[in-house]
Amino acid sequence: MSDLQDHGDACRLTGLGRVYGKGASAHHALDNINLTIRANEFFTLLGPSGCGKTTLLRLIGGFDQPTVGEIAIFGRNVAGLPPEDRPVNTVFQNYALFPHLTVAENVGFALRMLGRPKAEIVATVARMVALVRLEGMEHRRPDQLSGGQKQRVALARALAPGPKILLLDEPLSALDAKLRQRMRSELKALQRETGITFVFVTHDQDEALAMSDRIAVMQDGRVQQLGKPEEIYEAPANRFVADFIGGANLIPARIGAGGAMAEGLGVVPATGAVGAEVTLAIRPERLAILAAGLQQPGDLGPLRVAERIYMGNELSFRLEGATVPLHVTLPRGGLRGAQDFAPGEAVCLRAEPGAIRVLAS
Amino acid sequence: MKLHRLLLAPSLGTILIFMALPIAITTLYSVLTPAQYGGVIWKPSAEAYIRLLFERDIFDDTLTFNTDYLQILGRSVLQAGVATLLCLIIGLPTAWFIATRPPGQKSLWLMLVTVPYWVNLLVRTIALLLILRDEGPINRALQSIGLTDGPLPLAYNNFAIGLGLVSSFLPFMILPLYAAIERFDFSLLEAAYDLHANRRKAFFAVVLPILRPGLIAGGLLVFIPGIGSYLAPDILGGGKTLMLGNLIGMQFQGSRNWPFGAALSTILMAVTLIALFIVARRAAREET
Numbered sequence: 001m002s003d004l005q006d007h008g009d010a011c012r013l014t015g016l017g018r019v020y021g022k023g024a025s026a027h028h029a030l031d032n033i034n035l036t037i038r039a040n041e042f043f044t045l046l047g048p049s050g051c052g053k054t055t056l057l058r059l060i061g062g063f064d065q066p067t068v069g070e071i072a073i074f075g076r077n078v079a080g081l082p083p084e085d086r087p088v089n090t091v092f093q094n095y096a097l098f099p100h101l102t103v104a105e106n107v108g109f110a111l112r113m114l115g116r117p118k119a120e121i122v123a124t125v126a127r128m129v130a131l132v133r134l135e136g137m138e139h140r141r142p143d144q145l146s147g148g149q150k151q152r153v154a155l156a157r158a159l160a161p162g163p164k165i166l167l168l169d170e171p172l173s174a175l176d177a178k179l180r181q182r183m184r185s186e187l188k189a190l191q192r193e194t195g196i197t198f199v200f201v202t203h204d205q206d207e208a209l210a211m212s213d214r215i216a217v218m219q220d221g222r223v224q225q226l227g228k229p230e231e232i233y234e235a236p237a238n239r240f241v242a243d244f245i246g247g248a249n250l251i252p253a254r255i256g257a258g259g260a261m262a263e264g265l266g267v268v269p270a271t272g273a274v275g276a277e278v279t280l281a282i283r284p285e286r287l288a289i290l291a292a293g294l295q296q297p298g299d300l301g302p303l304r305v306a307e308r309i310y311m312g313n314e315l316s317f318r319l320e321g322a323t324v325p326l327h328v329t330l331p332r333g334g335l336r337g338a339q340d341f342a343p344g345e346a347v348c349l350r351a352e353p354g355a356i357r358v359l360a361s
Numbered sequence: 362m363k364l365h366r367l368l369l370a371p372s373l374g375t376i377l378i379f380m381a382l383p384i385a386i387t388t389l390y391s392v393l394t395p396a397q398y399g400g401v402i403w404k405p406s407a408e409a410y411i412r413l414l415f416e417r418d419i420f421d422d423t424l425t426f427n428t429d430y431l432q433i434l435g436r437s438v439l440q441a442g443v444a445t446l447l448c449l450i451i452g453l454p455t456a457w458f459i460a461t462r463p464p465g466q467k468s469l470w471l472m473l474v475t476v477p478y479w480v481n482l483l484v485r486t487i488a489l490l491l492i493l494r495d496e497g498p499i500n501r502a503l504q505s506i507g508l509t510d511g512p513l514p515l516a517y518n519n520f521a522i523g524l525g526l527v528s529s530f531l532p533f534m535i536l537p538l539y540a541a542i543e544r545f546d547f548s549l550l551e552a553a554y555d556l557h558a559n560r561r562k563a564f565f566a567v568v569l570p571i572l573r574p575g576l577i578a579g580g581l582l583v584f585i586p587g588i589g590s591y592l593a594p595d596i597l598g599g600g601k602t603l604m605l606g607n608l609i610g611m612q613f614q615g616s617r618n619w620p621f622g623a624a625l626s627t628i629l630m631a632v633t634l635i636a637l638f639i640v641a642r643r644a645a646r647e648e649t
Contacts, residue, residue: 063551083554096552100570110556113566161557 009075010165010197011037011060016069018055018221029055031221033069037165037199038214042191044200046208047218048244053201056218057167060199062086074164084113089158090167094174095150097142103153104129104138110161128156131190148179155187159194166191168200172207184210205245209233217241239359242281249287249326251280253358260358264322265300268351270358279359284329286355289317289339292346300326301348305341317341319349384630391623399617409624430608430625434632437605440519440594441587444526448534448583449576451527456538460545471539474532486525486596493521493597517599525593526583533582541575577640585633605629 016033019026030052037043045053058064060071062083071078078086089110098106108125116124129138132152142150151171158166168187172180188211191198202208208215209229217224217232217240225237236242239250253262253270254277260270262280272278292302303321312332319326328349330339341347391409393401411417414431415424459470477485491497495512503509515521549571553563569576591606600607605625612622 061555063554082559083551084557084559088555090552090555092548092552092555094548096546096548098549098552098567098571100573109553109558109566113553113556113558113562157556 008039009036010039010041010073011035011199012070012072013037013056013060014070014072016056016059016071017067018052018059018064019067028221030059030066033221033223035216035223035226037197039074039197040195042188042198042200042211042213044202044208044212044215045218046202046205046215046245047224048203051218052221053203053218054169055221057090057169057199057201060165061088061090061167087164088167089161089163089165090169091151091154091158091171093169093171095142095154095171097150097153097157099142102139102141103134103145106142106153107156107160109157114161124160128160131159131193132156147175148183151175151183155190159190159196163196165197165199168198170202171200172202173204180207187211209245217244219244236281236357236359239279239281242357242359246283247327248281248283249324251282251322251324251326253278253280255358262300262322265303266297268298268300268356270356272358276360281357281359282351282355284316284327285331286352287328288350288352289328289330289341289347290350292348295348296350299348299350303347303349305343305345305347308341308343315340319347387623387626389623391620391627393620395618395620397617399613399619401619406620409618409620412621413624413628433603433605433608434628436602437588440522440526440604441584441590444523444530444587445534445580445584447523447527448531449580452531452534452538452579456535456542459535460539460542467543471536474535477528478532482529482592483596485529486592489525489528490516490521490596493524516597517601519598519602521597522593522602522604525597526587526590529590529593530583530587533586534579537575537578537582538572541572541578545571574644577644581637581640584636588633589629 013033013035016030016035017028018030019028021027033052033056045056047053055064059066060073062078062081062085065080073087098109101109104125107128108121111121111124125138129135132155134149134152134156137145137149142153145153151174154171171187172183175183184207187198187200200208200211209232212229214226214228215232216226219240225232225241227235232241233245236245236248242248243250251262251265253260253265253268255261255270255272255274256267257274259267260272260278260280261267268280270278270280290299295301301321303319303326305317306320306325307318309316309318315330315332317328317330319328326349390401392405392407394404394406394408396402411424412430414426416427417424455474459467459474462470480488492499493515494500495516497515499515500509500512503513504511545568549567550563553567558566589606589609590604591610594600594602594604594607595610598604609622609625609629612618612625616622
């Protein structure tokens with residue numbers, strides 16, 4: 001390992017584990033995590049609550065100590081280093097702004113704690129307040145700010161000491177839907193402007209897909225898949241990832257001579273060891289619905305429309321006839337938007353080329 | 362609705378009869394002439410207030426500046442201040458400990474804090490005296506293991522008075538501090554560490570300022586009754602060190618100078634109110 005390579009990696013986690021409790025009641029919050037977060041990267045830890053993503057963030061921040069394994073930040077092992085001595089700052093889920101301090105005092109807090117000269121503090125605070133566009137709010141207290149403004153103060157406060165890595169613990173979850181959308185773009189822009197490595201924790205797949213350079217999908221204390229948003233979405237590594245990101249039709253099937261055979265659905269093209277139990281994963285929006293009479297070899301069917309759900313920009317159908325209910329989503333408008341079916345109609349499904357992924361069961 | 366006001370009537374009536382009226386009477390008596398065997402003569406006089414600062418010569422009526430009573434006032438303030446500080450030093454860790462227990466345990470610890478109040482203050486004060494006196498268990502133990510030759514002077518001095526004040530008022534410090542720490546958002550402490558504060562800096566820059574209202578409330582609840590305390594100086598001080606409470610008591614008993622006692626009470630009240638006013642003003646200014 002050369003020094004140069006070290007500098008390319010913001011954070012390297014090796015064999016990291018965190019166990020709570022002992023003996024039979026021991027809970028493995030994190031289990032053998034090996035991850036390398038690159039410098040200047042927008043890296044997201046994505047998973048449902050209890051998957052270990054927040055624990056991982058706390059280990060990097062220094063608020064909790066790993067049971068086994070090693071954390072290196074820019075090549076330096078940070079074992080035993082308390083939070084205040086790590087070149088890492090955190091945007092907390094509920095912001096944790098100091099209620100007795102003004103916006104400017106909150107933003108300048110870390111610099112004061114580091115004993116920086118007053119002139120430098122004033123200049124940095126002004127720069128940070130401008131960066132998050134809170135000019136004119138410097139003398140307000142946190143309780144005089146809206147949710148979005150608090151969020152920005154928390155960002156400015158964490159960025160002020162010039163961290164090498166910024167940790168963000170579900171920072172958008174307390175905002176309403178519209179504000180959340182806007183803050184996504186702002187966060188991404190901020191990361192590009194500052195060039196700081198962002199490690200972002202969320203359970204919201206849309207957030208993760210929209211902002212991240214790379215995503216680690218977590219479940220049960222393990223990394224299920226690591227990759228770019230496109231890879232995670234288009235090529236999920238297993239059932240959990242396929243289902244958690246974007247939702248998918250997961251159909252049990254068995255590999256036969258001519259492809260994968262799914263009960264009640266016919267045969268779809270697939271390769272693998274003959275006789276192997278597999279799961280077919282198909283995104284709801286990558287299927288077309290056709291009248292049952294138009295079914296060709298390779299199409300899935302016959303099926304029956306069980307429910308038609310109107311959602312404004314989309315039309316969604318629940319289909320029955322296979323071992324599991326199938327979901328199809330059609331965009332409204334455009335060429336496919338002309339399609340519509342009523343409950344009870346007999347239909348079949350045609351998948352886009354490459355849309356069916358065969359996963360180990 | 363008229364009924365709403367009726368709800369307040371019992372407490373308003375109680376305050377009026379048992380607080381406002383005695384205060385008015387006390388203030389009024391302080392500007393009257395003392396009668397020979399206690400009570401007052403209905404003749405206006407500023408003598409009580411003059412006596413506080415000056416000594417009147419028996420023969421030629423000339424006034425000389427006299428700091429005796431001011432010293433007693435100063436001693437009382439100092440004694441109460443030290444007791445408040447000690448209560449703070451003991452009370453803050455205690456309150457912190459209780460507030461950070463698991464939810465089910467907190468009420469048990471809080472109950473233990475109030476246990477001393479199940480016993481009357483007079484009984485507790487005398488019990489403390491029995492412990493501290495020359496033949497008490499502490500001195501006995503110290504001598505029997507040979508640490509001291511004679512008894513240590515634990516009772517009948519300022520040390521004993523201070524100990525009495527701290528032991529009787531400590532819960533008044535612990536309870537408001539507990540309430541403040543209970544409300545404290547501990548993620549702020551993590552945020553402080555994250556922002557490069559060590560434990561000491563985090564305590565002074567984040568914890569103390571946020572606990573301020575609780576500190577002020579606890580401080581006032583100890584300091585104010587501390588200044589006017591009567592039992593601790595009387596019993597534990599052995600009447601040797603005169604404190605304001607005892608001085609006032611004397612005027613209504615042995616000395617039979619009601620106006621002077623009333624004047625002392627009025628001044629104690631005025632000092633307290635001014636202190637409260639300053640604290641409230643500063644707190645209000647920090648809010649904005």
